[in-house]
Amino acid sequence: MNIDNRIKFRHLLCFLEVARQGSLARAAVGLAISQPAVSKTLKELEEILAARLFERSKQGVTPTAAGLAFLRYAGPSVQALREGVRSLRSGEHEAGVVRLGVLSTVESSLLPEVVRRLHEQHTALVVSVVTGPSAHLLDQLRVGALDLVVGRMTDSPQIEGLTFEHLYSESMLLVVRPGHALLQVDLRDRSRLGEYPVVLPLAGTTIRRSADSLYVQCGVVMPQQRLETLSVALSRRYVQCSDAVWIAPQDAVRQDLARGELIELNIGLQEPGGSVGICSNPTAALSLAAQWCCETLRSAAAEYRSHP
Missing domain, CATH: 3.40.190.290 (D-Maltodextrin-Binding Protein; domain 2)
Incomplete structure (x- = not known):
């Protein structure tokens, strides 16, 4: 089935920002456009897809079942396009950026060691780290704003539909x-x-x-x-x-x-003890930098298992 050529990049950006912000007003601020423009763009996308993507209420907006299904693909698609543009502008020889969501369970010891090893091996690599609760980080991973989330998160309901790789157990x-x-x-x-x-x-x-x-x-x-x-x-x-x-x-x-x-x-x-590991979005192909990061996380975690 062909992709409807009426879907524009602006439709996807608007959809993702509304999903991220949970509010048309905040999405308008984030996109630097008016709230009516956000509503119009969202309505156009819903008409093209023949599906209601958000439920509106006084508290804001929440994705419908159709919205959640579309979110699984829209975020990674936009990120893949951005990655492609970046790779052309920076040159294939450059490692680029890996965007990590990091829980407090790993930010003191494991992550500094992983970053040290990555920078020893890749001189042009930027490691961008965001910290916070697992629910927030997993939401960011789902919409393509993060490449990986690292930490202890297997009990979080937001992990559904994502891929988790166990690294080691932590008490x-x-x-x-x-x-x-x-x-x-x-x-x-x-x-x-x-x-x-x-x-x-x-x-x-x-x-x-x-x-x-x-x-x-x-x-x-x-x-x-x-x-x-x-x-x-x-x-x-x-x-x-x-x-x-x-x-x-x-x-x-x-x-x-x-x-x-x-x-x-x-x-x-x-x-x-809980399972510390790597969470990724199965609908998004990992960048080369993210693959390097996964390999280094596995190596450092193996040493943790050997010397708890």
Whole structure:
């Protein structure tokens, strides 16, 4: 079946921006056109496709089933065209750009090592990194704004329709600063954990459920004093200058533990671990730079499995 030649590049750009923003008004700002122009362009596309792509409400717009189906192909198609134009303008000898969505589970240890190796091997490569919750990053991957998402995300509903490659399993640990009072007591009495502030991931994130499960297994009510954040830097600094207990992904504190700057609390329990891996969009061909990144991630992850 031939592609309808009435579909223009502007239709696809408008559709993707509306899907990304969830609002006609915000999409208009992003596209630097008027809101009526956005509505008109979207209506033209819906008429061409003979399908309603969005449900409108006072809160904004959400893709219909048809919209989600079209989104799987529109985003990668636009990105493929951009990649083709870029490759012609920059020259095939240049490595280009790989756009990574990175969860907090890997930004402290795995990712810096991966970027170091990539830059050792490819002198012209740009690694563009976006951090945030898995739901947001996977949405960006789906519309073609990212090449890969790396981290612990298998429990996220947004992963449906995407491809996940397991790299290694990672546990959640309880860590505190050196000299913390809990290091001097018998933690078979786990009720003591409830006496101290706790640092944990944001509610609704994949790793928050794992963090919550540790306190449930301990039979301890989560303390009222909590710092909820995905910022590894903020979590680390707060724990080092306070009596807080950090429920941390192992990768986030791997180097701190090795240097003795943080100490793991041995409570006789261990969260079973989640799968850290690479998520990609099966409808989009990976660029050469993204393929290099996948190869380097696999190599670094293999060492993690050998030396946890």
